[in-house]
Amino acid sequence: MLEGFFHPKAVAVVGAAREPGKVGHFVFHNLLDAGFEGPVYPVNPKADTIEGYEAYPSVADCPPTDLAVVVVPAPAVPGVITECGKAGVHAAIVISAGFTEAGPTGSALERELVARAREGGVRVLGPNCLGVISSAARLNASFAAGFPPEGPVAFMSQSGALGTAILDYASGEGIGLSHFVSLGNKADITETDLLKVWHDDPETSVIAAYLESVSDGSAFVEAAREITQETPVIALKSGTSDAGARAVSSHTGSLAGSDAAYDAAFRAAGIVRADSVQHLFDLAAGLSLQPVPKGPGVAILTNAGGPAVMATDACDHLGLSLASLEGDTIDALRSLLPEHAALYNPIDILGDADPDRYAKALRVLLHDPNVRALIAILTPQAMTRPTETARLLVDVASDSDVTVLGCFMGRDTVEEAWEVLREGGVPNYPFPERAAAALAGMMQYGAVRERPRVTLGEQSEGARAVRDAVAEARERGLSFLTEQRAADCVKAYGVSVPDGGVAKDFETARALARDIGYPVAVKIASPDILHKSDIGGIRLGIGSDEALAEAYDAILGRARTYAPGAAVDGVLVQRMVPEGREVIIGVDRDPTFGPLLMVGLGGVFVEVMRDVAFRLAPVTEEEARGMLEELRSYGMLRGARGQRPADIDAIVAVAVAVSHLAADVEQIVELDINPLIVGDTGEGAIAADIRIGIGGRP
Numbered sequence: 001m002l003e004g005f006f007h008p009k010a011v012a013v014v015g016a017a018r019e020p021g022k023v024g025h026f027v028f029h030n031l032l033d034a035g036f037e038g039p040v041y042p043v044n045p046k047a048d049t050i051e052g053y054e055a056y057p058s059v060a061d062c063p064p065t066d067l068a069v070v071v072v073p074a075p076a077v078p079g080v081i082t083e084c085g086k087a088g089v090h091a092a093i094v095i096s097a098g099f100t101e102a103g104p105t106g107s108a109l110e111r112e113l114v115a116r117a118r119e120g121g122v123r124v125l126g127p128n129c130l131g132v133i134s135s136a137a138r139l140n141a142s143f144a145a146g147f148p149p150e151g152p153v154a155f156m157s158q159s160g161a162l163g164t165a166i167l168d169y170a171s172g173e174g175i176g177l178s179h180f181v182s183l184g185n186k187a188d189i190t191e192t193d194l195l196k197v198w199h200d201d202p203e204t205s206v207i208a209a210y211l212e213s214v215s216d217g218s219a220f221v222e223a224a225r226e227i228t229q230e231t232p233v234i235a236l237k238s239g240t241s242d243a244g245a246r247a248v249s250s251h252t253g254s255l256a257g258s259d260a261a262y263d264a265a266f267r268a269a270g271i272v273r274a275d276s277v278q279h280l281f282d283l284a285a286g287l288s289l290q291p292v293p294k295g296p297g298v299a300i301l302t303n304a305g306g307p308a309v310m311a312t313d314a315c316d317h318l319g320l321s322l323a324s325l326e327g328d329t330i331d332a333l334r335s336l337l338p339e340h341a342a343l344y345n346p347i348d349i350l351g352d353a354d355p356d357r358y359a360k361a362l363r364v365l366l367h368d369p370n371v372r373a374l375i376a377i378l379t380p381q382a383m384t385r386p387t388e389t390a391r392l393l394v395d396v397a398s399d400s401d402v403t404v405l406g407c408f409m410g411r412d413t414v415e416e417a418w419e420v421l422r423e424g425g426v427p428n429y430p431f432p433e434r435a436a437a438a439l440a441g442m443m444q445y446g447a448v449r450e451r452p453r454v455t456l457g458e459q460s461e462g463a464r465a466v467r468d469a470v471a472e473a474r475e476r477g478l479s480f481l482t483e484q485r486a487a488d489c490v491k492a493y494g495v496s497v498p499d500g501g502v503a504k505d506f507e508t509a510r511a512l513a514r515d516i517g518y519p520v521a522v523k524i525a526s527p528d529i530l531h532k533s534d535i536g537g538i539r540l541g542i543g544s545d546e547a548l549a550e551a552y553d554a555i556l557g558r559a560r561t562y563a564p565g566a567a568v569d570g571v572l573v574q575r576m577v578p579e580g581r582e583v584i585i586g587v588d589r590d591p592t593f594g595p596l597l598m599v600g601l602g603g604v605f606v607e608v609m610r611d612v613a614f615r616l617a618p619v620t621e622e623e624a625r626g627m628l629e630e631l632r633s634y635g636m637l638r639g640a641r642g643q644r645p646a647d648i649d650a651i652v653a654v655a656v657a658v659s660h661l662a663a664d665v666e667q668i669v670e671l672d673i674n675p676l677i678v679g680d681t682g683e684g685a686i687a688a689d690i691r692i693g694i695g696g697r698p
Contacts, residue, residue, distance in 0.1 A: 002123060002189065002197050004091030006134040006179055008067035009038050011141060012059055012089065014080050015071035015096075016042030016050050023095065024071040025050075026143040027131065031069075034133075034140035034147050041065060059083045067091045069131065069141045074098030077127065078112045085120015092117070093141055094127035100185050101128055114187050129184025130160030133167070135177055136203050142182065151176010152205040152288045154198040156191060158183045158212045166210070166277060174422050175281055176288075178203040190215040192223050199227040206288045207233045208280055214265070217593035221269045221616065228270030229453070232287045232445045236274045237262050260614045261590040268616040270448035272441045282438040285427040286405060292446045293373045293403045297323035298439065299365045300346035302377035303353040303384065307409060307432050308346040311375055314436035320443065322346070329368040336360045352383045359392040366400040373403040373443070375435045378417075380410045386417035394424030403442060407435040462492030463664040470667045470694050476567075478527045479693060483572055486690040490673065493657040496686045500574030506552050510545055512573040519543045521574045522551045524559050528566035530691060535562040541576060548573075577688045581637065581646045582675035585655055587617060587662040589669045589695075595662035599627045599655050601636065602675040609633075617659035624655040637678075646678045650685035669695040 011031055017024035028050060031040045042050040045057040056062045060083050068089045070080050074096050084092050099110040110127065117124045125132065131142025135150035144164050148171050155170075157163035160182045170177055178201065181194060191209060198204045207227075214220045224233055239258065266273045274280035298320050302308040315322060322345045333343045337357065342348035347365065349357050358376070365371050376393055380386055386408055397404040406421045406428035408414040421428045429435035469485040481489065487497040499516050502525045503509035513520045524537035532538045536558040539551040552571055559568055582602030590596045593616055600612030613627035628634055628648060639645035654676055662668050670693040678685040 002091065002193065004066040005093070005123075005125060005132055005181075006139070006197075006201075007137050008065075008091065008139065010041065010063065010065045010067070011036065011038065011139075012041040012043050012056075012062045012065045012068045013071065014043040014059060014068055016044050016047075016055065017071075018044070018047055018050055023143050027069055027071055027095065027141065030140040030142060030144070030147075035138040036140070037138065039063065043068075059089055060087045062087070065089050067093070067141065070094045070096060070127075072096055074102075074106065074109055074127070078109065078116045081113055081116040081122055081124065082120055084122050085116070090122055091125075092122050093125045093129065093131055094184070094187075095129055095131055095143065096126075097128040099127045099187070110185065110187050117188060124188040125181065126184035127187060128160075130157075130163050130182030132182070133177070133180040135179070142180075144180075146171055148177040148180065149174060151178060152203065153177050153208055153284045154179040154181075154194075154201065154204040154206070155208045155210075155284075156181045156183055156194050157210040158186075158191075159210060160184065162210060162277075166281075169277065170281065173281065173285075174419070175285055186215050190220075192216060192220045195220075195223050195227050195233065199231050205231065206284050207231060208284045209233070209235045210277070210280070211235055211237050212239055214262075214592055217265060217590070221265050221593065224269035224271055225453075228445075228448050232292075233269075233271045234274055234280055234283045234287070234441070235266060235271050236277060236280045237266075258590075258592075261593050261596050264596055264614040264616045265593045270445075270451075272445050272448075274441070278434070279437060279441075282427075282429060282434055283441040286403075286438040286442050287445060289422075289425045289427045290403045290405065290442070291401055292449065293439070293443050294401070294446065295372045296321045296443070297370045297372040299323050299325070299368070299371045299374045300377065301358070301361055301365060301374060302346055302348050302379075303351055303358075303381070304377065304379040305342075305348055307377045307379060307407070308348055311377060311407070311432035311436055312346055314433045315439075318436055318440040320436060320440055323368065323370040323372070325365075326368050326370060329364055332364045333361060336364065351379075351381045354383070355385055355389040355392045358389050359396050362393060362396045362404075366396065366402045366404075371402055373405070373439055375405050375407055375432070375439065377407040377432060377435075378409065378414070380408075380413035386414045387420055390417035390420040390424070390426075394421060394426055397426055398424070403439070405429065405435045405439060407432055459664040460493055460660055462489075462494075462661065465489065465492035466661060466665045466668070470665065473527070473694055476527070479695065480527050480530060481692045481694065482525060482527050482569060483523065483690060484525065486692040487687070489661065489692060490658065490687055490690055493661045495654050495657050495673070496684060497690070498574040498577055498686060498688065500572060502570050502572050503552075504570040506549060509552050509571055509573050510548060513542070513545070513548050516573065516575045519576045520548070521576050522548065522555060523572045523574070524555050525569040525572045526559065526563070526566045527569075529559065529563050529568075535559065577677045577686050578679065580677040580679045580683075580685075583651055583678050583685070584612075584672065584674040585651075585658050585676055586673065587658060587668065587671040589662070589666075594666075595659070595668070597627075597655065597659045597662070599624070599651070600631060601633045605631075605633050606674075615659075618663040619656060619659045621652055621656055624652045624659070627655065628652070644680045647681050647683050647685060649681075650683075651676070651678055654685055654687070667694045667696045669693050 015024040016028040041062040047055040099106040595617035613630040637646045
């Protein structure tokens with residue numbers, strides 16, 4: 001538990017300054033100004049008093065304290081942490097900068113800080129952070145300006161500067177916070193620690209985060225997967241470009257940038273991803289004030305046609321279906337509304353609608369079983385009474401379990417109505433697109449709550465065969481398995497591969513071809529030649545001994561000419577794979593989250609359109625099927641324009657198998673099946689070309 005950071009009984013400010021312009025002075029002043037009820041002790045060996053409070057030379061000289069806020073030069077911080085441990089202060093916020101962010105010397109200093117903290121049993125937030133604000137405790141242990149309104153949203157930020165702006169934004173928008181934490185360098189306390197603490201916090205119903213990185217990807221996903229079953233978590237992740245991408249040899253690796261990994265991790269963890277600060281708090285407002293939608297079906301209630309069209313378009317773009325109203329609902333609306341009102345969703349009650357007309361229509365709509373969410377749009381026309389309408393809307397919505405969002409458009413004319421809605425538990429969005437986007441995120445979280453809990457099974461029996469192949473490759477000093485050994489690996493997990501074998505001489509090649517049956521495919525067998533077609537190292541449709549002899553000599557000759565230093569094991573003779581759809585299935589091991597599975601159509605769809613889907617491995621059958629359905633080209637697999645549908649079940653089975661292979665054997669750093677040739681429904685799929693790269697610890 002990190003109780004001392006959020007509900008301390010006493011706080012010491014180490015480095016409290018007498019001069020008003022210094023950070024240590026701001027921190028001390030903020031603690032006093034926020035109304036913290038416990039004692040606050042300024043620690044400054046050069047001062048007798050600070051703002052009328054007795055100053056102490058060190059933490060050890062203070063009365064019993066459970067939180068220290070450290071604002072001293074970086075080199076002095078490790079010594080202060082040691083003092084905290086000896087004095088029984090087990091929580092420390094290190095605001096001081098000059099650590100890892102400052103270079104190698106700072107990194108060494110940060111390592112020393114952590115070692116001292118662990119030795120003394122002190123948990124450390126930071127260093128290089130803004131601090132902590134806990135609204136219920138009236139605790140402002142930070143140098144942020146102002147104090148946010150109290151509310152149910154806990155917010156963590158990896159950027160202190162952005163945190164100050166967000167605090168100001170939240171205050172201006174009336175968004176109440178239970179806690180605010182600036183993570184800083186995350187030398188000790190991380191985002192995962194805060195998730196766990198806030199999940200159990202009675203003051204918090206929604207967790208929001210601005211993240212630039214995640215310290216331990218596996219621990220983060222595991223914790224969030226459990227937490228999001230009960231508490232919504234919203235995250236804004238910056239640094240979405242992959243400008244620093246490493247050189248990779250596989251399609252999967254080239255497509256699996258850091259953003260794809262975070263997107264897959266958030267999806268696996270049940271985290272709703274925001275695409276801007278505004279979107280983050282729009283989602284937080286919706287999830288903290290209204291019930292989670294119980295399913296699809298949106299009603300749009302409006303006094304203006306244009307905004308209703310905008311809302312409809314936004315819902316359609318975001319995949320939100322409009323509710324089909326029951327006949328009784330339409331009849332009731334017809335009896336209550338003017339003759340020219342639009343009775344079918346969206347429901348336009350006309351520009352002269354008064355508060356009573358809004359309330360009557362709202363009551364009818366909220367009783368329709370097909371309406372699971374409602375967006376109430378109001379434009380401030382001459383005859384509109386926004387504040388009274390807001391009061392009635394709040395009153396009606398409070399008696400329903402349907403999700404109700406306000407969209408009172410404008411500014412000055414509706415500002416008082418916004419406050420009425422907010423205080424009444426109805427979030428308001430000034431434009432239809434924002435209301436729809438917030439509702440889409442709420443719907444997404446509703447689906448998270450409904451999905452079955454994931455339990456990872458035991459390792460497959462095939463893992464031993466894969467590890468043997470990896471060990472064999474290591475003994476040869478290889479970073480890639482030979483194609484034959486790669487085929488053995490996926491075959492051990494139930495993936496079909498072409499019959500065949502490696503021939504070191506022509507006689508063996510001829511025997512293999514005759515045993516398989518012509519026609520055959522012939523490829524150069526070399527762990528050093530990954531892109532065989534680039535050097536002419538593949539021949540297909542070989543139909544006779546004579547053609548085989550010519551192909552055998554030609555392929556070896558091309559290898560000697562274009563890859564003279566490559567190790568060559570011979571040629572790989574394989575059964576020709578029948579024609580079918582080309583699919584790519586691959587894995588790239590992300591340094592933060594581990595194996596990342598990719599599925600997409602092959603050929604131009606991956607080369608040019610980059611039409612792929614990602615998930616963290618391993619995946620379930622349901623997740624693998626969802627990846628296929630996510631593809632823009634999925635219609636081609638289902639059988640577009642009279643084509644027969646592909647064997648989607650076979651693709652799903654291969655994706656699941658490959659995901660488990662990668663999850664079971666951590667030495668697999670990249671894997672490509674490209675292409676996987678897929679037949680019609682019931683005909684199965686076969687891995688025509690397989691590449692497996694290895695790394696990590698032996």
